Amino acid sequence: MTIPATMKAMVLTGHGDLDKYEWHEDWPTPQAGPMEVVIKVGACGLNNTDVNTRTGWYSKAVDEATTGGAYDEVDDEDSTWGGAPLTFPRIQGADAVGEVVAVGEGADPGLIGKRVMVAGWLRDWDEPMNRDKAGYFGSECDGGYAEYTKADVRGVAPIDCDLSDAELATFICSYVTAEGMVDRADVGPGDTVLIPGASGGVGGALIQLAKLRGARTIAMASEAKHAEVAELDPDMILPRDPGNLRKALKGEKITVVADVVGGDNFGKLIDVLERGGRYTCSGAIAGPLVELDLRTFYLRDLTFTGSTVNGPENFTDVVKFIEDGKIKPALAATYPLNQLREAQQAFIDKTHTGNIVVIP
Numbered sequence: 001m002t003i004p005a006t007m008k009a010m011v012l013t014g015h016g017d018l019d020k021y022e023w024h025e026d027w028p029t030p031q032a033g034p035m036e037v038v039i040k041v042g043a044c045g046l047n048n049t050d051v052n053t054r055t056g057w058y059s060k061a062v063d064e065a066t067t068g069g070a071y072d073e074v075d076d077e078d079s080t081w082g083g084a085p086l087t088f089p090r091i092q093g094a095d096a097v098g099e100v101v102a103v104g105e106g107a108d109p110g111l112i113g114k115r116v117m118v119a120g121w122l123r124d125w126d127e128p129m130n131r132d133k134a135g136y137f138g139s140e141c142d143g144g145y146a147e148y149t150k151a152d153v154r155g156v157a158p159i160d161c162d163l164s165d166a167e168l169a170t171f172i173c174s175y176v177t178a179e180g181m182v183d184r185a186d187v188g189p190g191d192t193v194l195i196p197g198a199s200g201g202v203g204g205a206l207i208q209l210a211k212l213r214g215a216r217t218i219a220m221a222s223e224a225k226h227a228e229v230a231e232l233d234p235d236m237i238l239p240r241d242p243g244n245l246r247k248a249l250k251g252e253k254i255t256v257v258a259d260v261v262g263g264d265n266f267g268k269l270i271d272v273l274e275r276g277g278r279y280t281c282s283g284a285i286a287g288p289l290v291e292l293d294l295r296t297f298y299l300r301d302l303t304f305t306g307s308t309v310n311g312p313e314n315f316t317d318v319v320k321f322i323e324d325g326k327i328k329p330a331l332a333a334t335y336p337l338n339q340l341r342e343a344q345q346a347f348i349d350k351t352h353t354g355n356i357v358v359i360p
Helices: 048-055 172-184 201-212 223-230 263-271 294-299 312-323 337-349
Strands: 006-012 021-028 036-045 095-103 115-118 148-152 156-158 192-195 216-221 236-239 254-259 273-281 303-306 331-336 355-359
Touching: 006 337, 021 337, 036 115, 036 172, 048 337, 095 148, 095 172, 156 312, 172 201, 172 254, 172 273, 172 312, 192 201, 201 216, 201 254, 216 223, 223 236, 254 263, 263 273, 263 294, 331 337, 337 355
Parallel strands: 192 216, 192 254, 216 236, 254 273, 273 303, 331 355
Antiparallel strands: 006 021, 036 095, 036 148, 036 355, 095 115, 115 156
């Protein structure tokens, strides 16, 4: 196919509110370099990383919950997930799905015409697990909020399934993040996993992926979303804040807490962990600063793991789970790409269950 010289794209011009996004209809179309492919984007999912990067929430100067608004006290020197300044203008969007339309030197021409998912993590492929060299698609390079994007051929995977592009775009960030969390916490049969924020993309993924490993799952979500969360078949659903959490659990023994929420309820989550339990975290949307009684931590022999840069196998495992029909998408809504601001506001408002996706 003929690739146009320019494309439509939503471009982030700096840290701040939603007005920092600018719509362009004549942005230069990316060209494939060595070991790269150009992808015609079919859909791109939204995620918290995009919101947090835009607002500068990752900066240590910020101690509030994720709100989606600008922060006056942001330090631009540490306002991204990796603690390094972001280069503007930047096209965000980590969860890109589409068709390969061109390949660079060294990339397999047989990929042209194939539908692919982009892994998200940018790696030094000589040292793929060197976290100091890791970057993120749509952060350290341009991503999928455009008609076309490009990616390292080693960071994409052909996908063979009947799901739509929009449905596939719900998996990448959420499910790869969740798979990294359950992997790092070594979740398996005999575990009972408590999942705050279960109505979100990562929370819903955690329910499915923990169950795939043979664990029991207990979801926490606002009661208005319980019916939708129930479609993912957790073993129990609790309110977002049940008050006395231990009493609400009715004797369930929690061996793992998989958390992307943080905030004021953090202490309650740690208090219900069994001796030798594991806490794994990949987010703090309700607030990054929490109180911890160190006596609970060490006297109960707890293990805490942060989970951000996960292994390449977590992405390939998720792709295989999709193709085998072992996990299902939770598509909350789709928006045209030129309505990204409205889509991201809906994402921030958290009235949805699952993931929101934009279509170029």
